[in-house]
Amino acid sequence: MTEQAVGASMLDSQEAVHPRVERVLHIVGAMNRGGAETMLMTLYRAIDRTQWQFDFLEFSADRSDYADEITELGGRLVKTSWSQAPLRMPRTVQQLVRVLKSYGPFHAVHSHILFGSGAALVAAGIAGVPIRIAHSHSTSDSDGPLDWVYQQAARCAIRSSATRFAACSGPAGAYLFGSGPFRRLGVLIPNAVDLDEFTPVGPLEKSDLRQQLGLPIDSLIAVSIARMEPVKNHGFLLRLAARMRDQSIDFTLLLVGAGSLREQLEAETRALQLEDRVRFLGLRDDVATILRCADFLLLPSHFEGLPVVLVEAQASGVPCLVSDKVTEDSDLGLGLLTFLPISDVDAWAEELKRRPQAQLDAGVIRSALSAQGYGVHEGLQRLMELYRPAVGT
Numbered sequence: 080m081t082e083q084a085v086g087a088s089m090l091d092s093q094e095a096v097h098p099r100v101e102r103v104l105h106i107v108g109a110m111n112r113g114g115a116e117t118m119l120m121t122l123y124r125a126i127d128r129t130q131w132q133f134d135f136l137e138f139s140a141d142r143s144d145y146a147d148e149i150t151e152l153g154g155r156l157v158k159t160s161w162s163q164a165p166l167r168m169p170r171t172v173q174q175l176v177r178v179l180k181s182y183g184p185f186h187a188v189h190s191h192i193l194f195g196s197g198a199a200l201v202a203a204g205i206a207g208v209p210i211r212i213a214h215s216h217s218t219s220d221s222d223g224p225l226d227w228v229y230q231q232a233a234r235c236a237i238r239s240s241a242t243r244f245a246a247c248s249g250p251a252g253a254y255l256f257g258s259g260p261f262r263r264l265g266v267l268i269p270n271a272v273d274l275d276e277f278t279p280v281g282p283l284e285k286s287d288l289r290q291q292l293g294l295p296i297d298s299l300i301a302v303s304i305a306r307m308e309p310v311k312n313h314g315f316l317l318r319l320a321a322r323m324r325d326q327s328i329d330f331t332l333l334l335v336g337a338g339s340l341r342e343q344l345e346a347e348t349r350a351l352q353l354e355d356r357v358r359f360l361g362l363r364d365d366v367a368t369i370l371r372c373a374d375f376l377l378l379p380s381h382f383e384g385l386p387v388v389l390v391e392a393q394a395s396g397v398p399c400l401v402s403d404k405v406t407e408d409s410d411l412g413l414g415l416l417t418f419l420p421i422s423d424v425d426a427w428a429e430e431l432k433r434r435p436q437a438q439l440d441a442g443v444i445r446s447a448l449s450a451q452g453y454g455v456h457e458g459l460q461r462l463m464e465l466y467r468p469a470v471g472t
Contacts, residue, residue: 099129099130100128100129100130100131100132101130101131101132101186101187101466102131102132102133102134102183102184102185102186103131103132103133103134103185103186103187103188103189103466104133104134104135104136104157104179104182104183104185104187104188104189104208105119105133105134105135105136105189105190105191106135106136106188106189106190106191106192106195106196106199107119107135107136107137107191107192108137108138108139108192109137109138109139109141109143110135110137110143110144110145110146110149110156111143111144111145112144112145112336112362113306114216114270114386114387114388115191115214115216115247115270115387116144116145117387118270118271118272118387118458119133119191120145120148120149121271121272121273121455121458122271122455122458122459122462123149123152123154124152125455125456125459126459128152128153131466132153132154133149133152133154134154134155134156134157134182134185135149135154135155135156135157136157136159136178137156137157137158137159138158138159138160138161139158140158143156144362155182157178157182159174159175159178160174161195168198171198171202172198172201172202172205173202175198175199175202175203175206176202176205176206179202179203179206179208180206183206183208184207184208185203185208186208186209186210186466187208187209187210187211187212187465187466188200188203188208188210188211188212189212189214189465190203190211190212190213190214191214191216193215193216193217193220193255194220194229194230194233194234194237194255195233196213196214196233196237196241196255197232197233197234197235197236197237197240198233198236200212200213200236200237200240200241201236201239201240203240204240209242209468210242210243210465210466210468211240211241211242211243212241212242212243212244212245212465213237213241213243213244213245213255213256214245214246214247214268215244215245215246215247215251215252215254215255215256215384216246216247216251216384217251217254217255217382217383217384218248218250218251218254218382218383218384218406219254219381219382234255234256234257237255237256238256238260243264243266243465244256244260244261244264244265244266245265245266245267245268245465246261246265246266246267246268246384247267247268247269247270247384247385248267248384248385248406248408248409249261249267249406249408250384250406250408251384251385251406252265252267266461266464266465267452267461268458268461268462268465269385269390269451269452269453269457269458269461270385270386270387270390270453270458271390271452271453271454271455271457271458271459272387272390272391272394272448272453272454272455273455274394274445274448274449274453274454274455276367277367277370277391277394277395278394278395278396278441278444278445279371279395279396279438279439279441279444280371281438284371285371285372288368288371288372289372292368292369292372294331294333294372295329295331297329298329298330298331299323299328299329299330299331299374299375299431299434300330300331300332300333300372300373300374300375301330301331301332301333301373301374301375301376301377301400301431302332302333302334302335302369302370302372302373302375302376302377303316303332303333303334303335303336303376303377303378304335304336304366304369304370304376304388304391305335305336305378305380305388306336306337306338307334307336307337307338307339307340307341307344308338308339308340309340309381310380310381310382311336311338311378311379311380311381312379312380312381312402312421313334313340313344314344314347315379315421315422315424316332316334316377316379317332317344317347317348317351317353317357318424319332319377319424319427319428319431320332320351320353320356320357321351321353322424322425322428323356323428323431324353324356326428326432328428328431328432330356330431331356331357331358332353332356332357332358332377333358333360333369333373334357334358334359334360335360335361335362335363335366335369336361336362337361337362341359344359345359366388366391367391367395370391370392370395370397371395373392373397374397374398374434374435375397375398375399375400375431376388376389376392376397376398376399376400377399377400377401377427378399378400378401378402378405379400379401379402379421379427380401380402380404380405381402381404381421382404382405383404383405383406383409384406385406385408385409386405386409389401389405389409389416390411390448390453392415393411393413393415393416393444393448394444394445394448394453396415396438396439396441396444397415398415398416398417398435399415399416399417400417400419400427400430400431401416401417401418401419402418402419402420402421403418403419403420403421404421405418411447411448411451411453412447412451413439413443413444413447414439415439417430
């Protein structure tokens, strides 16, 4: 998108802002159904919108999954271009300053774009935004030689321009900010979920839900809820499904999500002759229902921060098999997470065949997650604390 197009977009979408409402600008890639974005929407629905309002700055020209709901809730979607090329960074900062001044004033800028938060918060500082938050949702990124140089420069920019550091987990905070700075200045913001929506069900209700969704009632059902991108390691799941078939296990794999690898994964499914065992469900707005139908959630990722889907699954009482590359902070102490070697298909197959019978009490799960800050009320309290005026870092 050109700067002229950005300017036209600003004029077209300006709205009257109630003078008593404090606006927070969240900077994201796009408000699609990813983990961090879903968490933001959960909290956005719960805020007191007579006092607070969220706007979202996106770098994708496409209409995002949550765009309609954001507009209905009174939020604004701001589109702009973005470049991480070092030589274009000053121009990117200038462009962001213009956006912030045109749409502001903002009480806070809350950036969720990992190393991109450096340029974003420098721009926010120049634009005079008093509260500038960098929020880490990951424990890894690209790692080429030039990437390292960019990342070091971005860390310096973040440390000099952010007034607060936030992260979904300790390892995610240490990765972006450094362990020392995050320990001194960082705030943990658990990935809150709606505990009224994500809750366990009994065997009879699970069978009814499977029947309603056209799923085999007696099959061992595992679900993956993840973007179809290399980091999520979907190819491993297809090999696992093939291993279960070869061992004559009645097994169904549900793949929820979209991404650049979908066509390739569908081709691999056909090549492995798994069409009757692997179902591509695409993007869904009934994730809570799908989790209630599942015997396991599978997450063989190469790296993660603290995935929202693991909170949702544990809140739903669903056992989770995750790779040993996922942060241990993902285990919420309910006995529902099992860490397994990322390349050992046999180990995963054996765990699946141990199909669990015991079911945790819904009240026990809710109390445990609320105590750890994973409920909406608790998550919203921590988020609002971030937006209190503070001395800059």
